[in-house]
Amino acid sequence: MSSLRPNLAAAYDPEHFRQLGHRLVDQLADHLARTTRREGPVLPWAPPSTHLEHFPADFPEQPSGDLSELLARVLDASHHLHHPRYVGHQVSAPLPMAALCDLVSSLLNNGMAVYEMGPVSTAMEHNVLRWMAGVLGLPEGSGGVLTSGGSAGNLTALLAARQAKAGYDAWSGGPTAGPPLTVLVPESAHYCIARSTKVMGWGAEGVTPVPVDARYRLRPEALEDALASARRAGRRPIAVVASAGSTATGAFDPLEAVADFCEKHGLWLHVDGAHGASTALSPRYRHQVKGIERADSVVWDAHKMMMMPALITAVLFRDGTRSFEAFAQEASYLFTGQDTRRWSDVALRTLECTKEMMALKLYTCLRVLGTKLFADYITDTFDLTRRFADRLQSSGDFELAVPPDCNIVCFRHTPRGVPASELDALQVRLRESLITSGDFYLVQTTLGGRVWLRTTLINPLTTDADLDALLEALRRAA
Ligand SMILES: *Cc1c(COP(=O)(O)O)cnc(C)c1O
Secondary structure (H helix, E strand, C coil), X not given: CCCCXXXXXXXXXXXXXXXXXXXXXXXXXXXXXXXXXXXCCXXXXXXXXXXXXXXXXXXXXXXXXXXXXXXXXXXXHCCCCCCCCECCXXXXXXXXXXXXXXXXXXXXXXXXXXXXXXXXXXXXXXXHHHHHHHHHCCCCCCEEEEECCHHHHHHHHHHHHHHHHCCCCHHHHCCCCCCCEEEEEECCCCHHHHHHHHHCCCCHHHEEEECECCCCCECHHHHHHHHHHHHHCCCEEEEEEEEECCCCCCCECCHHHHHHHHHHHCCEEEEECCCCHHHHHCCCCHHHHCCHHHCCEEEXXXXXXXXXXXXXXXXXXCCHHHHHHCCCCCCCCCCCCCCCCCCCCHHHHCCCCCCCCHHHHHHHHHHHHCCHHHHHHHHHHHHHHHHHHHHHHHHCCEEECCCCCCCEEEEEECCCCCCHHHHHHHHHHHHHHHHHHCCCECEEEEECCEEEEEEECCCCCCXXXXXXXXXXXXXXXX
């Protein structure tokens, strides 16, 4: 006979959970209130060793300590993305409602590799993807999966492109079963594209670079040359990858022209819209992704411009059945029965086997908060970004790298009297000074061999006054 030990019984006690939960939500709401009122630092800067000391691997055998106390320290010491002066990497200030959904997902833990392990989240995933495909203008018959981030999403899409276009079965035979493959990729693409082709065993020449113009957009007239040079090098080009929102500058490649080129040459068009596919939600800005509806596959991160917590990435295929070709393998212990193309066993089509209930947060927020919230968010942040760029341009002591296509702005401070040769070092020092003070969080990038400050206006609570304060803080720090 066995009986539940007292420590396990206490850990699963519903009344204990109720009390902890109420306290925790109060604690998080207080934290959210302070952070959104701009109280406290954005990033409470500390070197890695500090946190190693504060959060040691020192685990008692018996219950000890207090959840609120430990989590209070976590909240204080963490990076505060809801702070309106967070203007750094492309990571969202999540909708609090979405965070509550993640709690539900964690408690239910419906793994959803197969339908039976996640019946509701499987249905929500299917329908939220249909809605997203509709937003992009993809045709009937499109479909896809949710996966863990844009990097995994791009790999998933390129695996399907390979099965469709290689001309041989590279999944079973490996990369040496036919001619070596390559994809045409703008120089401004995210590094995960090159990483994906290397994962597939195509080596460094698995990516054929396509030059970009002065605004960091793929030059469509350079595609023919890139294609010819790949062929001369003995490669079989199978696809073009275009960015809808490149990472460094947020540049949108000319999708219509790229789609024409792909059509002409029978190439797969993959659009990396991890950051910018959400632009299609905004009536004012959706023209910037015109042509995305002609893509064979699209990656779209909801944890970037849809205010979702990480991770939730859609991989959409214009022909939904292509989705089954990314991972064309069988696992009979999981996928019993004859039909290996059941849409409802999503792990047939994902890198993940077990997966969290990803769709729950997005489906729920769309359903409860409505779609206009998401459209307004894109329109307002893009508007804010354009006003910020205008102020930089007319300031006299700041230089704008390029006019922004979306909500990413790269710029540098050029105070009078600082020689050009010292400007790179100045930007690095300015950023360091601002982020260690905790007043702002921004990042930096290198463009054209020069260092630029880089901001992503991703928090809907950021205002024009915050951005004025940013420029003032940079002037003071200089
Ligand atoms: C952010 C980003 C990625 C990577 O996505 P993750 O979700 O961070 O893995 C890929 N491509 C582009 C264009 C991105 O902006």
